[in-house]
Amino acid sequence: MSLEAAPPAPLTRLSSFLYLRPRLVLTLLLVPPLLWLGIVYLGSLFSLLAQSFFYVDDFSGLTVYEPTLRTYGELFTDANLTIILRTVMMAAAVTIVCGVIAFPLAYYMARYAGTKSKAIFYLAVMLPLWSNYLVRVYAWKLILAKEGAISWIFDQLHLGWLLDGVLSIPVIGGPSLSASYIGTAIVFIYIWLPYMILPVEAALERVPRSLLEASADLGAKPRATLRKVIFPLAIPGIAAGSIFTFSLTLGDYIIPNLVGSSRPFIGQVVYGLQGTAGNLPLAAAFAMVPVLVMAGYLTVAKRFGAFDAL
Amino acid sequence: MPSKAAANTSQRMGERPSLSLRAAATFGLLFLNLPLAFILLYAFSTDDRSFTFPPPGLTLKWFAVAWERDDIWQALWLSVRVAMMGTAIALVLGTLAAAAMFRFRFFGKESVTLLILLPIALPGIVTGISLRSAFGVADIPFSYWTIVLGHATFCIVVVYNNVIARLRRSSPALVEASMDLGANSFQTFRHVVLPNIATALLAGGMLAFALSFDEVIVTTFTAGQQQTIPIWILGQLLRPRERPVTNVVAVFVILVTMLPILCAYWLTRDTHDASGSGK
Numbered sequence: 001m002s003l004e005a006a007p008p009a010p011l012t013r014l015s016s017f018l019y020l021r022p023r024l025v026l027t028l029l030l031v032p033p034l035l036w037l038g039i040v041y042l043g044s045l046f047s048l049l050a051q052s053f054f055y056v057d058d059f060s061g062l063t064v065y066e067p068t069l070r071t072y073g074e075l076f077t078d079a080n081l082t083i084i085l086r087t088v089m090m091a092a093a094v095t096i097v098c099g100v101i102a103f104p105l106a107y108y109m110a111r112y113a114g115t116k117s118k119a120i121f122y123l124a125v126m127l128p129l130w131s132n133y134l135v136r137v138y139a140w141k142l143i144l145a146k147e148g149a150i151s152w153i154f155d156q157l158h159l160g161w162l163l164d165g166v167l168s169i170p171v172i173g174g175p176s177l178s179a180s181y182i183g184t185a186i187v188f189i190y191i192w193l194p195y196m197i198l199p200v201e202a203a204l205e206r207v208p209r210s211l212l213e214a215s216a217d218l219g220a221k222p223r224a225t226l227r228k229v230i231f232p233l234a235i236p237g238i239a240a241g242s243i244f245t246f247s248l249t250l251g252d253y254i255i256p257n258l259v260g261s262s263r264p265f266i267g268q269v270v271y272g273l274q275g276t277a278g279n280l281p282l283a284a285a286f287a288m289v290p291v292l293v294m295a296g297y298l299t300v301a302k303r304f305g306a307f308d309a310l
Numbered sequence: 311m312p313s314k315a316a317a318n319t320s321q322r323m324g325e326r327p328s329l330s331l332r333a334a335a336t337f338g339l340l341f342l343n344l345p346l347a348f349i350l351l352y353a354f355s356t357d358d359r360s361f362t363f364p365p366p367g368l369t370l371k372w373f374a375v376a377w378e379r380d381d382i383w384q385a386l387w388l389s390v391r392v393a394m395m396g397t398a399i400a401l402v403l404g405t406l407a408a409a410a411m412f413r414f415r416f417f418g419k420e421s422v423t424l425l426i427l428l429p430i431a432l433p434g435i436v437t438g439i440s441l442r443s444a445f446g447v448a449d450i451p452f453s454y455w456t457i458v459l460g461h462a463t464f465c466i467v468v469v470y471n472n473v474i475a476r477l478r479r480s481s482p483a484l485v486e487a488s489m490d491l492g493a494n495s496f497q498t499f500r501h502v503v504l505p506n507i508a509t510a511l512l513a514g515g516m517l518a519f520a521l522s523f524d525e526v527i528v529t530t531f532t533a534g535q536q537q538t539i540p541i542w543i544l545g546q547l548l549r550p551r552e553r554p555v556t557n558v559v560a561v562f563v564i565l566v567t568m569l570p571i572l573c574a575y576w577l578t579r580d581t582h583d584a585s586g587s588g589k
Contacts, residue, residue: 018495032402034425125342132563142349251435290432291436
């Protein structure tokens with residue numbers, strides 16, 4: 001028995017011990033992140049959900065901790081429905097314009113950019129995405145201001161009347177671009193545009209060249225190929241991008257607060273209700289609106305193959 | 311289908327892009343990048359009251375004024391401390407999660423993926439108000455740690471994405487070889503796996519840092535009276551005082567976040583989809 005090797009080092013023994021117990025290893029790995037996400041995040045979400053089933057007593061102004069649906073009922077007043085409708089319409093408009101601007105850019109990236117220029121395109125799309133959100137909103141405040149760059153350009157082109165004409169349109173117009181829905185929409189579009197470009201580009205890149213050749217061989221003009229071959233294949237990407245543009249617009253409260261008219265969006269109402277108004281139950285119920293709208297949206301987007309394109 | 315994607319890039323169509331396509335693509339790129347140039351321009355403006363374009367004159371004075379302001383330094387220091395702690399927590403939890411998800415199949419795996427992604431998939435305001443209401447229920451006073459709690463939660467996914475993408479790309483044969491040669495799993499991790507994922511960890515950490523440094527929506531709900539740099543900027547946008555100072559801070563913030571992101575891009579440039587997607 002003198003030939004027996006020295007007993008293995010403790011770490012090696014522990015290693016062998018664990019090797020035979022993969023379940024234990026999995027548990028050890030997964031427990032810390034799950035504890036964090038489960039307690040901090042899910043716990044918070046449930047506490048919010050619970051809040052939405054309480055209500056604030058009109059007379060005392062205190063929260064009554066009895067399960068009820070009356071706070072949800074308050075969402076259905078005219079004023080609140082208008083706010084929800086306004087936000088959803090804005091999200092839809094922003095999503096559509098983002099799609100229109102993103103498609104040609106993504107198409108160019110996917111089809112015509114070489115390896116090098118594609119890297120530059122990626123950076124040019126990613127850098128605004130990653131540079132500070134507030135700073136980018138602020139940049140547009142400078143540009144859209146009454147005395148800012150856009151007015152100046154219109155004046156230089158002697159088109160000031162055109163800008164004034166657009167701003168005099170009821171509802172979407174206002175005293176200046178930075179105090180109108182047009183301004184709000186421009187900033188939303190600018191901020192979320194990269195979220196649309198990236199998935200559309202990814203979808204377009206997957207279109208095999210042979211399909212385009214086949215289409216041309218069968219006599220389709222480039223425009224017909226675009227409409228009947230390329231565009232349908234890009235739909236999953238567009239659906240994926242629209243999830244971001246739509247969801248982010250629904251929840252944002254800073255952009256409409258800084259740029260736009262004083263008519264509120266869902267996010268602003270939620271922020272105001274939980275802060276100064278101290279009506280956390282109604283704020284919670286309002287916060288559930290984007291969650292529910294997005295749940296519905298995701299179901300539809302899934303049918304268009306959005307999840308395969310992510 | 312990466313092979314097809316690659317083929318698509320290399321063999322480009324013989325035809326040239328049409329003029330209107332090129333114009334539309336150029337418009338998109340300018341629209342995305344030009345606005346940031348305005349911040350830079352206005353940081354030098356002599357005009358401190360309005361947003362007049364073009365600025366009436368240029369000066370370096372505002373950089374000196376910003377340097378002297380204590381409130382800016384305090385906000386900056388808080389942002390740095392929060393981002394470092396949030397990144398550290400996210401690095402540990404994100405890597406553990408990535409290792410578990412890469413290595414094992416188990417019941418409920420899809421739900422775990424969803425749970426990791428959810429803090430970024432739901433609008434920030436939902437995360438923010440949830441945390442706020444939980445702090446209320448649990449009677450937790452606002453502090454440095456309440457901000458960190460929120461930031462670490464949405465930074466986990468960035469680290470997770472980077473690490474799992476790298477793990478999927480690395481060859482399992484390396485680990486097997488190491489074990490065959492008699493290394494235990496700790497040695498294998500230290501000498502084989504860790505060097506392999508090091509740049510992914512670095513990139514994920516940098517992106518998490520940049521994300522935390524920029525975060526404003528969740529922070530407004532979890533900060534109480536404390537000011538991070540984005541909260542400071544938000545305050546300036548709502549109640550402006552010395553506008554060009556805000557522009558100087560904005561230029562600085564752009565630099566602080568862009569540098570780590572460029573590094574992260576460079577570190578993961580061969581892992582196509584690794585750099586964290588979406589805020």
